[in-house]
Amino acid sequence: MKRRPAAIPAVCVAVAALSVLGALHSYQISSSQVEGRPDRFGVASAETRLAAIAERTPPTAVLSYISDLPMNDAGTAAFLAAQHALAPRMLLLSGTGKPADLAVGNFAKAGDFAAAGANLGYDVVQDFGQGAVLYQRRRP
């Protein structure tokens, strides 16, 4: 490809200007995407809601997971956010292993949390509010 010396300054300055405009537009997109949608995956919210459960359980604990959310996008996000909030505690989805002695309830709506746990063989230890419940496996 041949050189075009006469055009180099104009084109390169134009490239510089366009690059800046592109970067500024990217900033605009980024800021508009987060505006009004802080914590869009509920990670910070999970940290807050489940903090009391984290304090009541040792870092080495293994906890089963109970929720009223189906494992669609919202349910998966809720599980993964809870896992992140409670790590290094291990969080087990039901059906992925032997049920643990302790379980964490992570509910999106008000309801009969005791019954939800009882159906899976757990008794409520403490309801911390905002859908966060600590369960203990019922002794046979």
Place this chain on the structure above:
Amino acid sequence: MGGAPTGLAGIVAALVLGWLVARWLLGGAWAGARWSSTLIQISLGALFGPAIVSLACFLLLAAGIANSATVWGAQAVLIAGAAALAFRPGQRKAPLSAPTGSWPWNWVLVIAVALGLAALLAAFYATSSVNFDGDWDAFSIWNVRARYLAGGEATWKRAFVAEVGGRMVGASHPGYPLLLSAFVAAEWIAGGAVTSAVNIAASLLFALAVLGVLVSSIGLRRGTALGLLAGLAFLATDTFVSQAPGQYSDLPAALCFLASLVLWESALSSGSKRLFAAAGFAAGLAPWTKNEGWPFLIAFLAVAIWRARGAALWTVMGSLPGVLATIAMKAWLVQGTEAMFPTTSRQAVSFLAQPARWWAIAQAFVHGLWQLGALPWAHPILLVAAVAFVAGVIPRPERATRAWLLIPVAAVFAADYGIFVLTTADLTWHLGTSVDRLILQMWPSLLFVAFLLVQPLEDVKPGTNASAARGSRARPAHGAKLAGDKAVSPHTRA
């Protein structure tokens, strides 16, 4: 004192370590402008330092002695050793020369880079200030694994089980490598607390490092003007601006790829054993960063042996730390596999035999390339083409000697393509959540090679005949061989 300040101090310590290692390996390799020599040392240091810290953390965890004192102690010892090597008096080989002269419009480019950088930092702040723990894969994979690692002896092996992610397809990745997670965990351990400031700072560090390596490497090899223009093309890349605060491993992987090619290209031109080893070290860190690093490394080493013959031994040896750590992790720690691949050969063959899958993947990659730019008329590919159109490209023989740098990148692309063909996850979902990031891994390397092929603007004189296409004025130092001589040389953007 613990928490965020101490954790951030750990990141600074890692950067100092990396800079010293880079200074030792690179010292005096280039004779270009001082700013570009300093910038490339710091930017490569942002890869080397965190990588070495992540390897050290892995070893400390495996030995059962990972705590704040040992992490700080390891960093201190490593810094002392690196400093002794970096400032050791001794003969240095004659450096590679760089294009001389100054393009009169550089000041415009400098201002533009400053503005583009400000936009990047503003976007980073806007996103990080509300999403402290990053995007989907960050809190569900990279940062959560870092939390298991930071839990110490009792919990660190949980990072390698399929229960992380609930054994769900697309969420459970027990075999994912550890550079990012182990580095973040190391600084959490050093700081005595899990604090988002560390993972946010790490994310920013890697993003700026990729930009820094790109700008400085082109600045050293093709002149300041092209270096700045390469940086501008990268800053105009919307995928880069959007992914920078994501806290994923894609930018660290991009940094490994880019650093490997930058160091290798100069090693082959200079014959420096240290540069050969440094290139190998960077390439060996690629599989320690992301699984895509394996095809890159294999192709890179194959090209290295082909191009440099015996000198490639230094490259192979340099790659060993990252490679051995990755193999050790996968062989002894990982439990379970990715739930995303065919379980039978019949299923695999059935996927391979579906033309619609191949076509859908091709379309997705084209769409991903289109999405690199937020504005069509400011698309980075268009900008690069415009610069090449007016500045001219180097003569064909010189182009051929640099084109092979694309082979490792092509290997990554081919591997990515194959994974998409064989994925058992929903193909539309899989493509939609990852193609843009995979392209971002390769994009800085593609920009590097593209700008290597453009003639320096510093060579332009008023009244120069447009048909007199000239090669670069950069000449290898006395005694060094020319490059090409045989045998020396849950996530798409709205």
